[in-house]
Amino acid sequence: MHIIISKDSLLKPLTLVSGAIERKHTLPILSNVLIETSLDSVKFTGTDMEVELVASTVPDNVIQAGAITVPAKKLFDICRSLPDNSEIEFKVEGHSVIVKAGKSRFSLSSLPASDYPNLEEWDSSDVIQMTRHTLRALIESTHFSMANQDVRYYLNGMSFEFEPSLIRTVSTDGHRLALAQQSVEGGVQEQRQVIVPRKAVLEIMRLLEDDDASIQFEIGTNHIRIVEEGFIFTTKLVDGRFPDYRRVLPQGGDKSIIADKQMLKDVFQRVSILSNEKFRGVRLNLASGELLVSANNPEQEQAEELALVDYTGDSLEIGFNVSYIIDVLNNIKTDTVKIMLADSNSSALIEGLDDASSLFVVMPMKL
Helix, strand or coil, rough: CCEEEEEHHHHHHHHHHHHCCCCCHHHHHHHHEEEECCCCEEEEEEEEEEEEEEEECCEEEEEEEEEEEEHHHHHHHHHHHHHCCEEEEEEEEEEEEEEEECCCCCCCEECCCHHHHCCCCEEEEEEEEEEHHHHHHHHHHHHCCCCCCCCCCCHHHEEEECCCEEEEEEECCCCCCEEEECCCCCCCCCCCEEEEHHHHHHHHHHHHCCCCCCEEEEEECEEEEEEEEEEEEEECCCCCCCHHHHHHHCCCEEEEEEEEEHHHHHHHHHHCCCCCCCCEEEEEECCCCCEEEEEEEECCCCCEEEEEEEECCCCCEEEEEEHHHHHHHHCCCEEEEEEEECCCCCEEEEEECCCCCEEECCCCCCC
């Protein structure tokens, strides 16, 4: 393989695929990027055996087509360090890859392209067209509630539910739950549900721009794939059954708080400064038109603040993890929020006022 390529043309696809490559891995080749050249393009592939990213670019000149793998981070660091507008010569010599730019010369070790692993044979059963904004909105509204390294492995990811004209995402760590949904045209024929692993969810957020450009979302038996102009992203799915979240959605809450989102967020953040650093508990005392938020810690320090809110219902005292409440307020899109409560032992249902696109559930805590 022997090509001439500009720094910008090489760095962009390398940056894209780097998220799928593990720096430390038991298989050395998984720290490498696969580079394949044809007569008019260069394709870069990175994988950790769970997710795979493929990006392509157009080189200035292909002198000899071929395929090779090289250490991804080293190649990325070399390219990034070169002066802007550099022209890079990339050539395979024996078991090494020579990278030249100006008066700089680097020799990188390589491994055969034939040894590079690829994900299982792809077979998509459903294909959905949507905008990048739609998919980002679904993930951004719910990703913060995913579990991280929970023994209940099916919680370490996000549930995607597909209906003929709707996509719904749900995530929960057992203490809180986030749900979002968006309408789509030309959805699946039959209802489907898959669990996308946590790493893949975060990688999709990194990759997608927030605009109305069209992408293709493909659903396979054991994988999903996202195809857009700049890349192809494939991930394995979590093999498990997501819990029936509908059973934990609060029903019959007869006490409602309606308040300005930013005001509530500021109050919770100020009071949280003196909450217990480990448990992060705050106490809410509700009376007609008033919300008193208070916290204390093992150092006998206390904080409290009174907020004027639109509250209807009997007086109520309830405790929450303040970090969970702030996370929800950060992800509500409207300026006004609505919190529904039943009693001090029941979960809170939190929504943006007059916004049916998402809802959030936070369990109470004993204080």
